[in-house]
Amino acid sequence: xxxxxxxxxxxxxxxxxxxxxxxxxxxxxxxxxxxxxxxxxxxxxxxxxxxxxxxxxxxxxxxxxxxxxxxxxxxxxxxxxxxxxxxxxxxxxxxxxxxxxxxxxxxxxxxxxxxxxxxxxxxxxxxxxxxxxxxxxxxxxxxxxxxxxxxxxxxxxxxxxxxxxxxxxxxxxxxxxxxxxxxxxxxxxxxxxxxxxxxxxxxxxxxxxxxxxxxxxxxxxxxxxxxxxxxxxxxx
Ligand code: OAD
Numbered sequence: 001x002x003x004x005x006x007x008x009x010x011x012x013x014x015x016x017x018x019x020x021x022x023x024x025x026x027x028x029x030x031x032x033x034x035x036x037x038x039x040x041x042x043x044x045x046x047x048x049x050x051x052x053x054x055x056x057x058x059x060x061x062x063x064x065x066x067x068x069x070x071x072x073x074x075x076x077x078x079x080x081x082x083x084x085x086x087x088x089x090x091x092x093x094x095x096x097x098x099x100x101x102x103x104x105x106x107x108x109x110x111x112x113x114x115x116x117x118x119x120x121x122x123x124x125x126x127x128x129x130x131x132x133x134x135x136x137x138x139x140x141x142x143x144x145x146x147x148x149x150x151x152x153x154x155x156x157x158x159x160x161x162x163x164x165x166x167x168x169x170x171x172x173x174x175x176x177x178x179x180x181x182x183x184x185x186x187x188x189x190x191x192x193x194x195x196x197x198x199x200x201x202x203x204x205x206x207x208x209x210x211x212x213x214x215x216x217x218x219x220x221x222x223x224x225x226x227x228x229x230x231x232x233x234x235x236x
Contacts, residue, residue, distance in 0.1 A: 003236050004173040004199070005086040008164075009077060010189055012093045014178020014205055015222045019071045021062065021096055025180050041154050049134045049145075056149040057131040060114045063096050064129070073177070073226035074102035080230040081105060089167045091160070093179060093186050095151055110158040110186065116150035119143060125150055158185060168192050175201045175229075178222050181209035190214060203229055 013023035024030045038044045039055040062068070070078075081088045081104060090107045092099055095114045099107050117132055118125040122141035130136075136147040152158050168174065174193035181187045187210060193200045194213045202214040203225050211217055218225045 003086075004171075004233075006167070006171040007084065007086065007088050007173045007175065008167050008171040008189075008193075009088070009090045009175045009177065010093070010179065010186060011077075011090065011099070011177045012179025012186070014180075015073050015092075015226070016071075016094055016096055016098050017178070017205075018073070018221060018223045019096075019098055020065070020068050021094075021098075025182060036154060040151075042156065045148065045153070053132045053134065053149070056114065056151060059095070060129060060131070063114055068098075070098045070102035071223050073222035074098050074104070076227040076230045078103035078105075080234060083234060087167070087171070089164075089171075091164055091186075091189075093183070108160040108164065110152070110160055110164065112149070112151040112159065114149070114151070117147050118150045119146050120148055121146040161185065164189075165192075169196075171198065173199050173201070175203065176208070176214070177203045177226060179204070179208060181211075201229070 017023050022030050034055065038048065039052050045052040077090060088106055090099060090104050092107065092109055093111045095109065095112055097113065097115055115127055115129055116125055117128045119138035119141060121143040122138060124138065124140040132147055132149065135144055137144045138147050168189055174190065176190060179186065190200050190210050190213045200214045202208060202211060202217040203222065204219060205221065206219055207217060218229060
């Protein structure tokens, strides 16, 4: 394997599956038991704030369950980043905090974070692990009932897109891990990289929607294939 000077890694729910966090699609996925329109759109929130807030309160509590820890795949990425002499950016679609708990530093949560909330009146974003209720008061502007999860819902613009596009435009390796490739703009990153002729690698349990666009694919559980791939990359 050749040495790469600028690497962008994209992760999805599959990297956290073996830590005990539910994925979204497929058998037993979150979207099997919940209607996306109802719990993951702004319209759904306006129609029934209690239902939407309760869905994300449950997700936040799931994350704090005993035994939910970063797994070997999260740890392998953090270790690789610590030792990589070039640029490294980890972009995650995940709203859990397992990458930061594993020690990743250059990390962007494009779909938001479960442990952050924001006030729709004063726009302050702040860390909070408390449940959000329809009556929750913003500690900054004191408005009640305007606090929402700092999560990107369907139809909303993901975070950090300018920086992500800049980094995709100059990277020489793009690696996609544990994502089904169903949700844009993340699902389109491989296409951007592919058009530039750079090396694109998919690490997933099974080939994703965009599998044909990757120059290389390794399939299996993330806790096996991610440490293996990044160990090989380090030896180059
Ligand atoms: P999905 O649930 O759509 O896909 C998870 C992917 O991980 C699938 O391709 C699985 O095959 C793979 N997978 C499952 N277990 C794995 C394991 N142990 N090792 C490796 N791969 C495994 O999740 P995402 O692609 O992340 O957005 O979903 C993208 C977005 O859709 C999410 O960020 C969320 C969701 O709706 C919003 O809520 C805005």
